[in-house]
Amino acid sequence: MELMDAIRERRSIRVFDGRPVDPAIIDELVDAATYAPSRFNVQPWHFHIAIGAARDRVGQVMAMTTAHLNEYVDILGAEGMEHAARFYADLGTAPVVIGISAKYVEDPTDWLDDTIAVGAALQNLLLSVVEHGLAACSLTAPEWVRDQLVDAFEIPEGAVIMALVVLGYADEEPVEKDRHTDVATYLR
Template sequence: MEVFDAILHRRSIRKFSGAPVDRAAMERLVEAAGSAPSVANAQPWHFHITSGATRDAVCGVTALSTVHLQEYLDLLPPADYEAAERFFANLGSAPVVIVVSVPVPEDEPTRINDTLATGCAIENLMLAAFAEGLGCCNITFSFWVRDKLADLLGIGEEREIISLVLLGHPAEVPEPIVRRTDVATYLD
């Protein structure tokens, strides 16, 4: 697949068939992620790639998010509330949940650099997944349960979780969305 096609057509997938993801494909995605640019080639990212029982345990922790989101979820109609609860408990049936971490930053510039670089790595991974016929969604809603996730996965205090990436075979075609076109200022 052409790079430009993947960039223009990738979409976030939040419903998966649950079918397992081939290990060789996952390794290709990790290679794509690890090929991202980073300040002085720092490569600050780490990916805990969970499937099977560990993935189920991750879902057990993310399910607790609803407790912390109660106030927000109370604003939703009951059907949406239930959908959100189901999503947090099963992460769209994604067979693979990738927990992304970076070193705890020493200062603000490092925090920005590491976060930007890791965003590049995640996008590489998601584009590569799309090219493989797989789907992804990068989710950051896990703020409230990151300490519990770190304990579960043995992530030490020197690193912090910044994102989860759901990965699997898509079981939905997302509705079209509008992209902003007023994003650039051209100066001569």
């Protein structure tokens, strides 16, 4: 697949058909993620892959967030709230949920660098998802259930949960999202 096709075709998918994902494919997604750049090549990421009973435990934690969604009513609107509530109740039946963690570092510049590196790894993973005919959505690890997520993903002491990825085979048509174009300034 051409890189630009994968970049353009990637969409956040929040409804899955429940089919399992071959662990060998998950390994390839993680492999793609590890080619991301990082400061001094520290590779700050770790991928905690929840499948089966572990995925259900993560799902139960995420379902608890539906009680807090009304905090976002101004951003999401009534329809968006309904969508979000449905999605968070069962994570769109995604068979795989990945937690991405990074070891916390005190230095703010290093922490910013590591956060960027995790974002680059996440995007590599999401593009590899497209190449494999899979679908995914990157999620914030919600503050309300952060501790429970750390437990569910068995994230070690000293590491921070940075993001979640729900993953599976799509059972919805991706929505076209507008893209801002006024995003670059040339300085000469």
